[in-house]
Amino acid sequence: MENVKSRIILALDFPAEDEMNRCLSALQGELEYVKVGMELFYAAGPSIVYALKERGLKVFVDLKVHDIPNTARGAMNSLARLGADMVNVHVAGGRAMMEAAREGLEAGAPAGSTRPLLIGVTMLTSTSRQTMNEQLLIPGQVEEVVVGYAQLAKEAGMDGVVASPLEVPLVKQAAGTAFQTVTPGIRPSGSARGDQTRVTTPEEAFRLGSDYIVVGRAVTAAEEPRAAWQAMLTALQNSTTEQGTPTGGKR
Template sequence: MKPLYIALDMETQKEAMDFLDQFEEKRPAVKVGMELFYGNGPAVIQTLKERGHAVFLDLKCHDIPKTVERTMRTLARLEVDLVTLHASGGKTMMAAAKEGLLKGTPSGKEPPKCVAVTALTSTSQRQWKEEQLMEGDLGDGVFHFTDLALQAGLDGVVCSVQEVEGLRKRFGEAVYTVTPGIRMAGSATHDQKRAATPAQARAAGSNAIVVGRGITASNYPVGNYGKIYKEWMGESPWIDK
C-alpha cells in the first residue's frame, strides 16, 4: 500500500468533514496537521477513524526527549497510522519518541509508523545555509538526518522527492519515505521550493505522497484526486480489489 494522503489544512472539523463528504462512500487517506488538530483536538481523529479513513497525524513534535516520549505515548492511543517529529531534535529525542509510541499503543495493536521531518519542502538551499546556518548541501543534511532517524529506530523520514533516489541508494528499503510538495505538472507550487509531480515521486521510489491545495482548493476535488492517484499508482483509486 502506497498512500496518497490528502492534507486537511482546514480550521474546523465541520469544514473537513464537509469536504470529505464529496467523496461519498469512498475513504481516501488523510493528513491532519497542526491547524486542524489544535483547533479541534482528538475528537477529529476519532471521527475520521470511525468513518474509515487512514490518518497521518502530522504534528512535527520537537522538544526535550522526555516531553516527546510522553507526547508520543498519548498520540499512540489515538491509533493513527503515521506520526511525525523533527529530526533536528536529535537521536536521543527520536529514540524517546519511538519508546513512547511502543508504550502507548493499545495491546494487540500495531504502533503508528514514526517518521522524522528532515528539511521542509518549503526550505531552499539558500535558507538552509543563510537562515538555518546549516553547513554543506541540503541533500547531505537530509541523508545525515535519515541516518540518525534509522539509528533511533524510526521507520523513515519526510523529505522531498528530489532526495528519495539518493536515500534508496544509501539505505535501500530500510527507509520509509513520505514526500509532500506534490503537484501535477503545470500547477502552482505556492510556498513549496522542492516540489515534484506524482509521476516523479513514483519513479523515485517514494512510499507515500501528500497533496493539499492541489485537491482541497480545486473546483473538482474528487476528480483531481483521481487524476493524481492514477499518475501516482498507475490505476484508478476506485477499482475494486
C-alpha cells in the first residue's frame, strides 16, 4: 500500500513548545509531516521550524500570508531560508501577490534545494455560504468561488490550493490532477466538528482526491493521541483494502 502517512499532516496547534513536545513524544515514530500554524509560530518563533526539521519531519508553515506583493515576497523568502517544505498565502491577495510570493520562495531556497510547495488558501473550511455572501460580500456558491480561486492560483504559478475535501473533485477538474490539494476540515468518524462547517472523514477525503489531509484536534486533543492516530490509520487501511489505493494528484 502507498505510504499514506506521508500524506497526513498533523496540525501542531499548541500555545507553547513544551506542549508540542509532549504530543510529539506520544507519537514518536508515527509522523512524517506536521503543520506549524500561527499560534505555535508566534509563540515559539521561527526556530520551531529548525527544531522540527532536526526531528526528521517535513514542515508545512501555515501562516496564510495576505499582504502587498513586496511584503509577501519578503515573507516567503524568509520561510524558504528556514527550510519549510510547504507554505501558503491567501488567493484573495491577488495574482500579483501570489507571483511575488513564488519569486520570494525561489530566491530564498538554498542553492541546490527545491523551493517549498506554495499553496493558495481558497475559502476557510469554517466559512459557510451565508458567511461568504452576507459578511464577506462574495456572491454565489462556495464551490464556485473555490474553483475560481484555484484557477487564478494556477495561473499565478502556485503549486496547489487549500480547500475542503468536498471541493477537491471540482478543483482537479478545473486545474488538473497534478495541481495539489491540501485539505483541512478532516474529522475521523465520531469526532466533533468544532468550528468547521465543510468536513469529511480521512477516508472520504482521499477518495475525493485529496493529495494531503490536515488532521489536528481529533488526534492532538485526544486523551491518548497515539491510539487516536493509529485508529485513524487502521480505518484508512481498511478503506483502501476495500476501495483501492487512495487517489490524488502528482506529489
